[in-house]
Amino acid sequence: MISENRSRTTIPARKTSPIQYEILRHRLQSITEEAAAAMKRVSGSPVATEIGDLNVAIMNREGDCVLIGQYIVTKGSTLSCVVKDVLEHYKENPGIREGDGFLCNDPYIGIMHQNDIALVMPYFHEGELIAWVGAEIHQIDVGGPTPGQVQLGAKDIYGEAPLMPSIKVLQNGQLLADVERNYLRKSRVPDLLALDLRAKLAACNTLIQNMSLLVGQLGKNGLVDFLEDILNDAELLLRTKLRKIPDGSWFSRAYMEFDEKVYPIVLKLSKMDDELQFDFTGTAKQAPATINLTYPSLVAMLSGTLVSTLCWDIPWTTSGVERTIKVYAESGTLVNPTFPAGVSKSTTSIGLLIMALVGNIVSKMLLASGHYTDRAMGGWPGSKAQEELNGTNQFGLPFGADILDGMAGGGGARTFKDGIDTGGLVGAAKSSISNVEHYEQEYPLLYLYRKQLPDSGGAGMFRGGNGIDRMYVVHGASIIPDVIMHSMGSKVPATVGIAGGHPSATNQFYIKRGALTDQQLSDGEMPAAFEDILGEVEIHQNMSHSYLESGDVYRSISNGGGGFGDPFQREPALVLEDLRLGRVTDETAAGQYGVIVSEGKVDLTETVKLRAKLLQKRKDETTAPSLTQAPVKMEKQVARLFHDLFIGKGEDGHHYFYCDCGCTIAPNGAEAYQYMASWNKSASEAGRYVDPHKTGELDFRWQTHYCPSCFVQFDSSMVRVGDERLPSDHLLIME
Numbered sequence: 001m002i003s004e005n006r007s008r009t010t011i012p013a014r015k016t017s018p019i020q021y022e023i024l025r026h027r028l029q030s031i032t033e034e035a036a037a038a039m040k041r042v043s044g045s046p047v048a049t050e051i052g053d054l055n056v057a058i059m060n061r062e063g064d065c066v067l068i069g070q071y072i073v074t075k076g077s078t079l080s081c082v083v084k085d086v087l088e089h090y091k092e093n094p095g096i097r098e099g100d101g102f103l104c105n106d107p108y109i110g111i112m113h114q115n116d117i118a119l120v121m122p123y124f125h126e127g128e129l130i131a132w133v134g135a136e137i138h139q140i141d142v143g144g145p146t147p148g149q150v151q152l153g154a155k156d157i158y159g160e161a162p163l164m165p166s167i168k169v170l171q172n173g174q175l176l177a178d179v180e181r182n183y184l185r186k187s188r189v190p191d192l193l194a195l196d197l198r199a200k201l202a203a204c205n206t207l208i209q210n211m212s213l214l215v216g217q218l219g220k221n222g223l224v225d226f227l228e229d230i231l232n233d234a235e236l237l238l239r240t241k242l243r244k245i246p247d248g249s250w251f252s253r254a255y256m257e258f259d260e261k262v263y264p265i266v267l268k269l270s271k272m273d274d275e276l277q278f279d280f281t282g283t284a285k286q287a288p289a290t291i292n293l294t295y296p297s298l299v300a301m302l303s304g305t306l307v308s309t310l311c312w313d314i315p316w317t318t319s320g321v322e323r324t325i326k327v328y329a330e331s332g333t334l335v336n337p338t339f340p341a342g343v344s345k346s347t348t349s350i351g352l353l354i355m356a357l358v359g360n361i362v363s364k365m366l367l368a369s370g371h372y373t374d375r376a377m378g379g380w381p382g383s384k385a386q387e388e389l390n391g392t393n394q395f396g397l398p399f400g401a402d403i404l405d406g407m408a409g410g411g412g413a414r415t416f417k418d419g420i421d422t423g424g425l426v427g428a429a430k431s432s433i434s435n436v437e438h439y440e441q442e443y444p445l446l447y448l449y450r451k452q453l454p455d456s457g458g459a460g461m462f463r464g465g466n467g468i469d470r471m472y473v474v475h476g477a478s479i480i481p482d483v484i485m486h487s488m489g490s491k492v493p494a495t496v497g498i499a500g501g502h503p504s505a506t507n508q509f510y511i512k513r514g515a516l517t518d519q520q521l522s523d524g525e526m527p528a529a530f531e532d533i534l535g536e537v538e539i540h541q542n543m544s545h546s547y548l549e550s551g552d553v554y555r556s557i558s559n560g561g562g563g564f565g566d567p568f569q570r571e572p573a574l575v576l577e578d579l580r581l582g583r584v585t586d587e588t589a590a591g592q593y594g595v596i597v598s599e600g601k602v603d604l605t606e607t608v609k610l611r612a613k614l615l616q617k618r619k620d621e622t623t624a625p626s627l628t629q630a631p632v633k634m635e636k637q638v639a640r641l642f643h644d645l646f647i648g649k650g651e652d653g654h655h656y657f658y659c660d661c662g663c664t665i666a667p668n669g670a671e672a673y674q675y676m677a678s679w680n681k682s683a684s685e686a687g688r689y690v691d692p693h694k695t696g697e698l699d700f701r702w703q704t705h706y707c708p709s710c711f712v713q714f715d716s717s718m719v720r721v722g723d724e725r726l727p728s729d730h731l732l733i734m735e
Contacts, residue, residue, distance in 0.1 A: 011236045015225035021233075024214065024226060025315060031210040032056050032069040035203040036430075039135055042199035045192045046442065048137050050434035051404050056203050058211070059083055059120075059132040060227045064319035067230065072138075073304035073427035074112055074297075074351065077318040079134035081110020081296045082118045086166050094168050098124040101170030101204065103183065103197075105142065106163045107343045110296035112351055114161035114344060115139050115149040119200040121170065123211050125220050131227060133207035135200040139193055140400045141390075143186030144344070147400055148388030150486045151344040152545050154289035160344040162186055170201070188390065189400045234320030238311065239274035242324065245369040246639055247271055248731040249670070252361040254353050254382065255700070255720060256284075256334070257491050257542055258291050262699055262720055263334055265353065269361045272732075278302060278358070279328040280335050287334065289342025290543075293350045297343075298335050299327055301351055305358040308427040312375065345543075348386055349488045355426050356382030356495055359412070360562075363498055364729055367415070368639045368647075374415055378464050378501050378562030380426040381409030382494030385507040385558040388484045389548075394444045394476025401443045405450060406487070406507070408433045410457045410465030410560025413501055415643075418574075419465035419561035421452050421583065446475035448516075448527060453505065453557060454585050455688040459592040460501030460563025461570050461643065466583060467505055467560035471530055473516055473553050480548045485509040489559060490542035491696030492683060492718045499642035500704070500713035501563025502592070505689030506696075508557040509540035517551045530555045539693055557689060565643055566713040567592050568611055572602040588688055618711050622677040625708050629675050631664045632656055639731060644712045647731055655733050663709035670727035676705040676714065683718060 014021060035056045040049050047053045055075035057068045063083030068076025082104045090096055101121045105114045120134040144151050144161035151160040169179045180197065184190040215223050249270050256263040266282035286292050293301070302325060303318040311321065329336040334350060337343070356379045363376035384406030393399040411423030424431065436447045450470040457464035474480055488494050493503035515535035516525065527533050533553055540546065548554055575595040578584040589595045594611035596603045632650035637658075640646040644660045647668050655668035657675075666675030680701045683691045691697070698721070705715040719725070 011232050014229045014233065016229045021226070021229060025230060028058065028067050029315070031207060032058065032067060034210065035135065035206040036069045036071060038206045039137065039199045039203035042195065042202045043137065044195040045137070045140060046434050046438060047140060047402050047404065048196065048199060050432070050438055051407065052431040053138040053404065054136060056135045056207065057133070058207060059134065060231070061129050061131055061224070063087055063132055064231060066227045066317055066319065068316050068318060070316065070429040071431050073308060073316065074301055075116060075136040076316070077300040077304040078110045078112060078116070078297060079118055079120060079136060080319055081300060082120050082134065082166055083132045085109045086120065089166065090168070096122055096129065098122070099171065099173040100168060101201065102166045103169045104164060104166040106165045107294045107297060107346065108339055109165060110300060112293070112297045113149060113346045114163065115142055116347070117142065117196070119169070119197070119204060121204045121208065123208050125215050128220065130220055130224055131211060133204045133211070135203035137196050137200060138402070139187070139196060140402050141188045142193070146484065146545070147188055147390035147482050148402065148484055149344055150388065150484050150543065151290060151342065152484065152543060154342050154344065156289055156340040157342040158340060159289060160342045188398070230315060230317055231320040234311070234314050234317035235323045237314045238321060238324050241310065242271065242274045242276065244371045245271055245365060246731045247273065248365065248368060248729065250361045250364045250729040251726040252357050253726055254357045254494065255492050255718065256291055256350060256353060256488055258287055263287060263291070264720065264723070265334060265350070265357060267357055267361055269365060271365055275324055275326065277326045277328070280333065281328060281330065283330070283333045283335055286332055286337035286341045290345045291334065291349045292337040292341045292343045293335050293346045293354065294343060295329060295336040297346065298329060298354070301354055302327060302358060304427050305355045306362070309359050309362045345486060348384060348486065352384065352425070353382045353488055353494055356380060359426055360496055360498060367499065367641050368731060370639055373640070376415055376498065378412035378419060378458060378460065378498045378564045379495040379504070380412045380561055381559050383488035383507055383559065384409055385487045385509060385556040387486070387556065389443060389480050390482040391480040392477060393442070399443060403439065405433050405468055405470050406556070406558035407431060408468045409495070409558055410467045410504060412561040413458070413460050413462040413464045413497070413564035415564055416462070418463045419457060421457070421465040422468050423465050423561065444474055444477035444480065445472045446521070447472045448553070453560070453689065454582055455588045456505035456557065457560035458495070458497040458502040458504045458563030459567040459588065459687060460497055461565025461567065462563065463570070463578065464497065464501065464504050464561030464563045467558045469557050471553060471555040474548045474550050475518070478550050483546045483548050485540050485544045485546065485556070487542045491691060492700045493559065493686070493690055495559045495562050496718070497562035497716050498564050500566045500716050502567065502686045502716055503690060503718065504560035504562055505557060505687060506691050507542065507559055508689070509544065510555040511538040511540065511546065511548070512536065512553045513538070514551040515553045541695070568594055568615065569643070569712070572604070572607055576602050585688070592687065615711060618679070618706065622679045622706060622711070625675050625677055627671070627674045629656070629664050629666050634658055638733070642714060644707065645714050659707040659710060659712065661707060661710035661712070663707055665707060668733060669730050672728035672730065673705055673725055675708065677708045677711060678706070679704045686716070
């Protein structure tokens with residue numbers, strides 16, 4: 001399927017005066033924050049109150065998303081799909097009137113998965129529909145064979161949580177009792193579901209009340225024009241930014257492990273003038289269930305990612321952004337499945353992975369821009385370690401819990417600075433993680449620790465932020481019968497580096513049975529490390545259904561951020577600081593960075609020797625290029641890609657890849673990797689916590705590319721054994 005952007009005609013001029021426009025735009029953003037706060041106050045679920053796994057949106061009367069809140073971006077962008085569905089199907093029957101509200105969780109309409117429940121409401125003024133508002137929260141359970149969102153064992157969407165196409169749940173401002181009763185009946189935690197429904201209603205009412213104040217100031221036509229101005233403004237600003245970036249093509253690939261199979265996602269980004277084309281040709285055929293992403297959700301995911309990676313100075317106006325993109329996705333694939341393919345884990349599996357993939361490929365484009373190089377980043381989390389618990393709590397009451405600590409993933413390294421440790425997720429600026437005390441109050445758990453994990457961020461000239469490590473035991477109950485662990489990136493990193501930076505840790509799940517009883521805790525035993533606890537370790541893969549009994553110790557590791565640049569080029573003083581603050585260990589300082597520290601100081605002599613030794617190993621063990629390029633004197637530099645790699649115009653009039661060492665590496669084009677030295681090695685060599693148990697050893701290799709002269713590291717990627725190398729990124733230069 002191809003998603004067409006609108007023709008690049010002249011964008012209409014603003015109808016709102018410039019000063020009034022800026023004042024009201026910021027006011028509109030404040031309105032979304034007020035609505036999100038109302039939703040959090042009413043909800044009884046930690047998913048909303050503590051974590052902020054929610055969002056709100058203001059849309060025009062056609063359902064185009066004008067502005068979203070700064071929580072989970074895709075929970076705002078997908079609301080547009082629901083409104084358009086209501087407009088298409090319900091104008092005549094049951095009708096759309098003032099005081100109506102519609103619920104939806106159908107991924108084939110546009111919601112990412114069934115546990116995300118959207119409520120949208122029309123806004124009328126003097127009997128005329130002039131806008132829409134919406135709110136969405138992730139629900140802990142909405143029914144289905146398995147508690148929570150991950151319907152393990154499902155063969156298609158009918159084996160997952162039930163679907164609810166858009167349905168009127170509110171009429172004349174009153175909840176319809178029969179519809180609500182039917183809705184709540186399917187859930188294992190109906191009380192939470194009922195509270196969250198009212199929380200969304202509170203958010204929508206807050207938005208509508210504030211929209212009424214704007215109408216009082218602007219009038220009906222003034223508000224309609226103002227909303228259209230925001231859409232046009234976002235489009236204009238993004239197109240202007242894109243014109244400053246050289247045209248080119250960039251390539252990236254990610255892998256999903258599911259049901260003993262590997263599913264590749266392949267992406268080509270082409271930037272042409274003021275338009276972006278995302279081509280997913282080569283992506284795997286759809287899976288039967290669980291991990292697919294429907295096409296409407298894909299488009300919403302792309303625009304949501306772009307507002308995070310390209311629109312740092314543009315309002316989060318996803319429908320305006322969508323006007324600048326085209327999307328190519330073959331029907332029947334992971335990113336455009338045909339019904340009834342299941343999607344129950346699309347958010348925390350393929351959704352996050354695509355956000356990381358798009359973030360990576362956009363960052364490569366920014367590196368080549370010359371204008372926005374400092375905005376490029378290594379990968380942010382492409383997955384997270386997460387578990388869902390269901391059983392009876394310490395008060396004898398049934399409970400369901402989504403433990404979302406993995407949202408504190410490490411931030412990607414920048415071109416000038418390290419990534420943020422436990423910085424969060426892309427597209428979730430105001431989302432957080434819950435207080436440990438809140439989880440312990442609500443659920444039969446006792447945390448032994450929750451901390452940042454040294455060495456979990458990708459190595460590089462600048463280091464990726466470290467991810468999170470946590471350990472807890474069952475407390476106050478004899479058993480939690482349903483523990484569903486799920487992530488992507490257990491065998492192969494879901495979070496990658498850029499410009500030669502290393503990937504982050506893989507996600508990992510462990511259980512030690514009967515290792516720490518309540519009596520031991522009463523006696524004062526409080527182990528600070530998983531390794532200090534006696535017992536046999538169970539290693540669980542990226543999707544696993546198990547249990548926890550009293551005395552069982554549970555541990556998970558969630559990935560950090562990807563690194564930027566060759567680790568051998570990291571300043572030793574930065575490594576010393578990391579060691580002092582516990583961000584890396586001596587093992588990583590020496591093995592990845594070639595830095596030796598003695599008595600609290602960098603031993604420069606030994607560091608120089610070690611780096612020379614490691615560089616010689618790199619030279620000795622790499623594969624020579626299959627093609628060679630004769631030296632060509634450069635007339636002028638055209639675009640710098642990384643610290644050491646740039647494209648220049650040669651004295652013969654053609655364009656080439658050059659290295660700062662003086663080497664003419666390759667002609668500008670898709671075959672540049674064939675002119676570079678390369679090295680295929682075990683993924684576990686990329687970092688201390690990258691597939692430490694070598695579960696992906698037979699399926700994946702870590703591939704790096706180097707200057708054939710000085711052997712500086714330009715590229716780092718994970719490749720499935722047997723897959724062809726992707727083309728090299730290049731600019732589209734008219735010779």
